[in-house]
Amino acid sequence: MEFFRKENEEPSPEFVLSKDDITGDDDGLMKVKMSCGHATDPGVLSGWCRSLLDQGHLKFHCPANVDGNKCGEEWSYQEVRRNASLSETEQRNFEEKLAMFAAKFYHNFKECPNCKSFVERRDLKNLRVVCILCHSLKGETFEFCWQCLKPWKGTGAPSERCDNEGCKNQSLEVLANCKLKDLPGSEIKSCPSIRACPTCGRLIEHMEKCKYVNCPQCHVEFCFACLETARNCQASKSGAWFKFCAKSLAPRQAEIPVWSQK
Ligand SMILES: [Zn+2]
Ligand SMILES: [Zn+2]
Ligand SMILES: [Zn+2]
Numbered sequence: 558m559e560f561f562r563k564e565n566e567e568p569s570p571e572f573v574l575s576k577d578d579i580t581g582d583d584d585g586l587m588k589v590k591m592s593c594g595h596a597t598d599p600g601v602l603s604g605w606c607r608s609l610l611d612q613g614h615l616k617f618h619c620p621a622n623v624d625g626n627k628c629g630e631e632w633s634y635q636e637v638r639r640n641a642s643l644s645e646t647e648q649r650n651f652e653e654k655l656a657m658f659a660a661k662f663y664h665n666f667k668e669c670p671n672c673k674s675f676v677e678r679r680d681l682k683n684l685r686v687v688c689i690l691c692h693s694l695k696g697e698t699f700e701f702c703w704q705c706l707k708p709w710k711g712t713g714a715p716s717e718r719c720d721n722e723g724c725k726n727q728s729l730e731v732l733a734n735c736k737l738k739d740l741p742g743s744e745i746k747s748c749p750s751i752r753a754c755p756t757c758g759r760l761i762e763h764m765e766k767c768k769y770v771n772c773p774q775c776h777v778e779f780c781f782a783c784l785e786t787a788r789n790c791q792a793s794k795s796g797a798w799f800k801f802c803a804k805s806l807a808p809r810q811a812e813i814p815v816w817s818q819k
């Protein structure tokens with residue numbers, strides 16, 4: 558089944574003879590063409606994207622000058638990885654940073670149902686959250702429940718229990734009730750069809766051909782069967798895209814993984 562390797566599904570970079578749209582250099586060398594149409598040197602590209610990451614950006618965009626403005630077109634991480642010809646170490650470095658930012662952001666922030674601004678929750682066990690912006694913008698105290706996003710009802714602060722009717726963790730409900738499926742063409746049977754990403758907690762439905770799935774939120778590729786990162790799963794048993802993992806099939810998840818920095 559080697560020919561099903563995911564790497565083969567990725568298109569190869571397209572090189573064109575052009576000036577460098579990021580630096581403006583015209584050295585007569587080939588440049589890699591990006592999805593927005595601009596072209597640059599792979600080294601320049603990786604340098605630019607690394608500087609974005611270092612400044613805490615989660616997304617990559619094109620800085621090419623278009624009539625005095627930035628092109629601004631977004632590039633996916635997959636596109637950057639391919640066109641910047643990142644080495645294995647650089648990829649790992651990029652992916653760790655992306656994962657860390659995404660996980661931190663999605664775990665600790667939610668949109669306030671009243672003023673729609675992002676509110677940070679410092680205490681991950683506390684469901685009762687006060688929106689600071691509601692207070693400073695409207696002068697009113699607005700508290701809501703982190704889980705059901707309804708105005709807060711209940712006692713105690715901090716509180717792990719909300720008194721709103723039907724308040725439950727939607728994601729856990731989905732995980733508890735999702736269908737089991739046999740992964741197509743695979744030895745893996747009765748696998749939950751929806752998993753929470755082991756790195757950032759985002760729910761993902763299995764749509765791939767093989768057991769490895771790329772999380773759209775934190776970009777970490779993980780194994781749908783054993784829930785290890787694809788890298789670890791492959792390291793313990795290589796070439797097993799459609800076969801059992803070294804570890805056994807992980808049962809339905811009963812909690813959402815919380816990012817931990819190892
Ligand atoms: Zn561009
Ligand atoms: Zn608010
Ligand atoms: Zn609630």
Ligand SMILES: [Zn+2]
Pocket residue numbers: 754755756757758759772773774775776777
């Ligand atoms: Zn993720």
Ligand SMILES: [Zn+2]
Pocket residue numbers: 780781782783784785790802803
């Ligand atoms: Zn696995």
